[in-house]
Amino acid sequence: PFAAAVDEEGRFPQEALDALVANDLHAVHVPESYGGAGADALATVIVIEEVARVCGASSLIPAVNKLGSLPVVLSGSEELKAKYLGPLAAGEAMFSYALSEPDAGSDAAGMKTRAVRDGDFWVLNGVKRWITNAGVSEYYTVMAVTDPDKRSKGISAFVVEKSDEGVSFGAPEKKLGIKGSPTREVYLDNVRIPADRMIGAEGTGFATAMKTLDHTRVTIAAQAIGIAQGALDYAKGYVKERKQFGKPIADFQGVQFMLADMAMKLEAARQLTYAAAAKSERVDADLTFFGAAAKCFASDVAMEVT
Structure with a gap:
């Protein structure tokens, strides 16, 4: 019922998120072992389709929660899965996906965001652009270059949290539609994260x-x-x-x-x-x-x- 107001005001559809969480439809793809609904890919598609019938912006809540968290599901360690999929399934946090950059959209391998090892930490610097639900999501799967000489095989994936020091966001993009889903830049300024937040092995991010x-x-x-x-x-x-x-x-x-x-x-x-x-x-x-x-x-x- 809030779809028209959300579109007109260009605001995040909080009412839709609350309703989806109350009915356990906000991230149905999370396996039952991490507190999720354990829905298969077809069931997930049907949830997104049904929500999109009345509000395209709201349908991006279950869709992008899957997009952002799937790298953890596919390649993350057990510790990483337990830490991040639990709060996602419980509706305490949303997940976004940060791959594209100002000069690296279709050519994702040409990204410039860097991650440099520093003892038990990685330090990330760069800009991600066109990030769906940026600023609202607590968690971000961020792709960054760890070995510039290897091109796509020198890219690694990390989980960055909104609360990490050095993480900030650009102004919401003005869009022709789907205005209730914020699209913003994500700025990483010397963001220092524990090494165990890497998703999978080094160089497997791409x-x-x-x-x-x-x-x-x-x-x-x-x-x-x-x-x-x-x-x-x-x-x-x-x-x-x-x-x-x-x-x-x-x-x-x-x-x-x-x-x-x-x-x-x-x-x-x-x-x-x-x-x-x-x-x-x-x-x-x-x-x-x-x-x-x-x-x-x-x-x-x-x-x-x-």
Whole structure:
């Protein structure tokens, strides 16, 4: 019920977060062994899709909680999982994903953020850009260069906490949509973190990042499907109400064709996305293709339907 106000005011949908946490739908992917719901990839997709039907910004709460924490799930030590997945599952903290930089979006391997070893600590310096839910999330998976000579094999992943000294945030970006989900820069200024906050072995960060995206592109496809479904639901109601030439415009064949095309393409996108989610759950060899195809196709369908 707060979706319109959240969009108009460009504020974080706190009411949605509270409702999701109260119903244990804010991070359903966390395994039961860490206090989570233990939902599989398809169930996670359905949660995101259903929330996105009424609010695209709110759907990014379960989606980005998965994106931010999946590197820990995939590659983190048992200690790291216990420390960070528990509070996430309990709804005490949100997780964001900090990969992109001003000069390293698609070319993620070209990142400049550095992490330098100092005894039992790592010291991080750099800027991350376009970080979803930045400033609201307590935890951040941050990719940083630990060995500049090795390019992608010299990138490592770390968990950075919002409260760590030297962590700050830029102003929220002004966006065309999804305004309730803050997108901000994350500044790392001599952020000193314990060495055990590295996710996986040194130099495996980029591989973990790419593996994470294979799984989580499917969740953005789900967001697109939900947005498209919400638009179609609205359109179906509207065409029955609006009258022209003495009858509802739903009676005109030209309008019926449009609705049929919308429903047909939406269902094709949904089936592709659910198939990709099943592949994500099984970690099939062709997940990279299916995840990317679902994200691209569903996004295009959402644009066309809306």
